[in-house]
Amino acid sequence: MISVVIPVYNLEKYIKTTLDSILAQDVSDMEIVLVDDLSSDSSTEVIREYADAHPDACIRLFEPGKKLKACGARNYGIKMAQGRYIAFLDGDDLWMKDKISKQLSFMEKTGCGFSFTGYEFADETGRPMGKIVKVPKLITYHQALRNTTIFTSTVIFDTDIVKKSDIVFPDILSEDTALWFKLLRLGYRCCGLNENLTLYRRTGNSLSSDKSDAARRIWNLYRKSEHLPVLYSAWCFAGWGFNAVKRRI
Numbered sequence: 001m002i003s004v005v006i007p008v009y010n011l012e013k014y015i016k017t018t019l020d021s022i023l024a025q026d027v028s029d030m031e032i033v034l035v036d037d038l039s040s041d042s043s044t045e046v047i048r049e050y051a052d053a054h055p056d057a058c059i060r061l062f063e064p065g066k067k068l069k070a071c072g073a074r075n076y077g078i079k080m081a082q083g084r085y086i087a088f089l090d091g092d093d094l095w096m097k098d099k100i101s102k103q104l105s106f107m108e109k110t111g112c113g114f115s116f117t118g119y120e121f122a123d124e125t126g127r128p129m130g131k132i133v134k135v136p137k138l139i140t141y142h143q144a145l146r147n148t149t150i151f152t153s154t155v156i157f158d159t160d161i162v163k164k165s166d167i168v169f170p171d172i173l174s175e176d177t178a179l180w181f182k183l184l185r186l187g188y189r190c191c192g193l194n195e196n197l198t199l200y201r202r203t204g205n206s207l208s209s210d211k212s213d214a215a216r217r218i219w220n221l222y223r224k225s226e227h228l229p230v231l232y233s234a235w236c237f238a239g240w241g242f243n244a245v246k247r248r249i
Helices: 015-023 043-053 069-080 099-110 141-146 175-185 211-225 230-248
Strands: 002-008 030-036 058-062 085-088 114-122 128-133 156-158 190-201
Touching: 002 015, 002 043, 002 069, 015 030, 015 043, 030 043, 030 069, 043 058, 058 069, 085 099, 099 114, 099 156, 099 190, 128 230, 141 175, 141 230, 175 190, 175 211, 211 230
Parallel strands: 002 030, 002 085, 030 058, 114 190
Antiparallel strands: 085 156, 114 128, 114 156
């Protein structure tokens, strides 16, 4: 089984199309694990209605009843996940219909513990914008420090290789990047499937939309999370900036 973990916070405008893109996958043994992070809109009602309209799909909605933030919601979903494979998808992003089958086949061939894919930027309506981000076939810890190209909505873990207890998003800003750094530092092998299989919807209010905040977050990861020396942090930061700009032009 593959478990798809989705943190939910005020997604009433987008969650239906996101769920549609999951159910369109050409794999059968799949569950969708949604964790609500105290949404103030009708997200949970929309999800329940969607689940009722698709009784053959395994859609599991959890409402812990406390503020978890994205990191905590994902961690809660990981604990509840029953599948060998764990995939992540943000509730406003979209998958191409053969994303899962292609990526699982790729992981079986490479034997990697976790993988990621290429993706394309989309506007708020989900319409592709033509800017496709390519990814390397293999990424190491030191390469990832200078090129944070691993996009959360493309990632799949094989828990037969990566210990589930190691897949924990820390409660810090840029928690996803911090997790990739940690796992690569631990020696887990991460491979990239260089195909455009995900649409990254830019809604204008996403955490990563503020470039100055993103720069501060990545610098803090280098210094406070990874404890890198100042000069090496500056070298990595220059590479990060170059690649961040390159992904968007």
